[in-house]
Amino acid sequence: MTLSKLPIPVTPSGSFAPGRARCRWLPRWGAFKGIALAGLVLASVGVVAAAQNVIPRLEKRGEVTQLVVDGAPFLILGGELLNNSATSLDYLAPIWPRLRETHLNTALVAVSWAQLEPQEGTFDFSLVDGVIQQARAHDMRLVLLWFGSWKNTWSSYAPDWVKRDFERFPRVQLRNGSGTERLTPLSEASQQADARAFAAFMRRVKQLDAERHTVLMVQVENEVGVIPDARDHSPVANTAYAAAVPDALMSYLAGHRETLAPELRAKWLAAGFKTSGSWEEVFGPGLETEDLFMAWHYARYIGKVAEAGKAEYPLPMFTNAALIRPSYAPGQYNSGGPLPHSLDLWRAGGPQLDFLAPDIYFEFKTWADKFSRSGNPLFIPETHGGAVGAANVFYAIGACAAIGFCPFGIDRGPGPDLELAKSYSVIAQLAPLILAHQPEGRVAGVVLGELTPSQQIQLGDYTLAVGRSNPRAVPAGTPPPDADPVDPRGLFIATGLDEFYLAGGGLTITFMPKKPGPPLVGLATVEEGKFVDGRWVPGRRLAGDDTGQGNSISLRGLDRGIQRVTVYRYR
Structure with missing residues (x-):
């Protein structure tokens, strides 16, 4: 079955209608005015149409990278559906209203290689078509997740014809010689099969969406890595590990020697900054080197898959990482995944990926900060929802200029996520101000925990001393009048020299001057x-x-709304 023979689905009205600007004829104000106004209208329509014909892209603006959609910055207030919610359109259909009630503007939805290509070379796009059509019907955007060769290190979403042919599509082997249900990234046959399917998938997305831009980005694979060993021990992997580190990687390291991630640079330095040699000669022996070895091969594989997809439709693409829990060694976590210490190997091996993303379920601020460094824009495809997510989204967007936030399992409950809905409602109101002032560094965010009861934020010409609110005493067992179940959090925007918009809850904020002049605010x-x-x-x-x-x-809770504050200085 070829792509060219597949029909493009239509809207309920019977036409495939790309988004385009519409206007009515205006009353005549006289010949000259009518001609002039018509010219302005046509010009503006042309500008809008031109913007709409540019596919979503990432753009560096001032100090931050923003997602630009239809010519304007876009902030993803999203949620990731459970892994198999989109494997049935009937199952998926009633979920969309709950997402709207949570004030989402974007859903992150998985696409299974097994369902897309049930027999080799035969593609079934009915689920992809249906997901896009359902999203449009509910005025939602999409980030699509390609469950191809790997999902959480395993290959459970690969087609049956791949799973059954372990000679053609070899698996990762453990040190003891046993196999795993995990495709090895050192297999060219597996990579090419995945890339062909992904290219067909992206070709279909282009056919459906090149003018509508329902689909904003694509995640390629999910939480790759090796467990319980730190690397593949198959014969081909053993040979590659003993061979010289590829010239392409050595050239990258040499060219970026002073700006490498500090963990990687320290490891290379400890081994003598060698410019050639085997993996252990260049990086030293140990599990950490095995982790780097796998990172290179996963990056090369996934980069080539992304390249095949971008050749069809070059949307922004990324892959994500399962993070390292405290004291875990390679093999106890997803060894080889796109983590901060191996970010440079991923950039060298998979430059086709636009960024790397963390799935954050612990130490939120620490990991958000790490994935925001070295020019990597922050997007969080998986994290907690509920009260925890409702607080953390303020830090992600305000402090780290995240382009999006997507709690996992957003469709898990019978109703909307009410705590997240409050945060999303407020942030959606502020989104135009956030996106306008992010490039100038005039947006900040904070979440206070037990170990951080206060913080000083530099914003515009002022320092904001941010601490926990101290509600008035009340009788034992009675909630304080401004009780808020969410951790103290806030998002602050400096919109002028002396004007701020503040949102959040559980905080007290005092302004102090940064520049010379009258000492009091x-x-x-x-x-x-x-x-x-x-x-x-x-x-x-x-x-x-x-x-x-x-x-x-005093920010006492999102139900109180946003505060607009102007300040002055005096002595």
């Missing part, structure tokens, strides 16, 4: 409010007890 205007269709609608004006008599801001 006062609160000029403090008002609660919200954005409606991009327009600020003020609510209560705050002063007195609600502002510490004009000395501090």
Whole structure:
């Protein structure tokens, strides 16, 4: 079955309608005015149409990298569905309203190689077509996840014809000689089969979506790595491990010697900064070197799969990492995965990938910071939802300029994730301001924990001293009046020299000057409010007890809305 013979699905109205600008004829104001206005309208329509014809892309803007969709920056407020939710369109259909109730704008949805190519060379796109159509019907964007050769190190989503042919598609072997249900990344046949299927998948996405841009990005494979050994011990892998480190990697290391990840540079330095030799000669013996060896081969494999897909439709592409728990050694975690210490090997081996992403389930701030370094834009495809995610999204977007946030299993419960919905509702209102001021470094975020009861944030011309709120005492067993089940968190935007928008809960904020001048900072205007269709609608004006008599801001919970604050200096 060839792609060219497959029909493109239609909308309920019976036409495949790409997004395009529409306008009505305007009343005539006279010949000249009519001609001039018509020219302006046509020009604006042309600009909009041109923007819509540019596929989603990543763009460096000032200090940050942003996802640009239809000509404008886009912030993914997303969630990842359970692994098999999209294996049945009937099962998937009732999930979309719950996602909308959680205020998602994007769903991260898996696509199975086994279902896409049930027989070699025969492709079934019915699930891909249906997922895109259902998402459009509910005004949702998509990040699609390619469950190809690997999902959580294993190869459980590979087609049966791949699984059964272990001679053609060899597996990772353990040190004791036993096999695993895990395709080895050192197999060219496996890589080529995966790449052909992925190319067909991306060709189909282009056919369906090149003008609509429902699909924003694609994740290629999922949480790759080797367990319980640190590397593949098959004969081909043993030969490669004993051979010289590839010239392409050595050339990259030499060219980036001073900017390598500190963990990798230290390991190379400890072995003498050799410019050639076997893996153990260049990096020293040990499990850490075996981890680097696997990282190189996974990066090469996945990079070539991504390359085949981008040749058809070059959406932003990434892969993700399962993280290292404290005190774990290679083999106890997914050895070879795209982790911060091996980021340079992934960049050298898989330059076709636009970034590497962490699945964060512990030590959120630590890992978010690590994956934000060295120019790697932060996108979180998996993390906790609920109260934990509702707090952490403020830090990811505010402190790390994340392009998106996607708690896993967003469809797990019978209803919406109410805590996450509150955070997403507020952040969605602030998104235009966030995206406009991120390039200038005028957005910040914070989450306070037991070990970090306070923090100082540099923002614009001021330092914000951020601490936990201290609600008034109440009778034992009675929740305080402003109780908030979520960790203290906040997102702050400096929109002018003396103007800020603040959102969050459980925080008290005091302003201090950074630049010379009058030493004290006062609160000029403090008002609660919200954005409606991009327009600020003020609510209560705050002063007195609600502002510490004009000395501090109290963020008591998202139900209170956003605060717009102007400040002044005095002596």
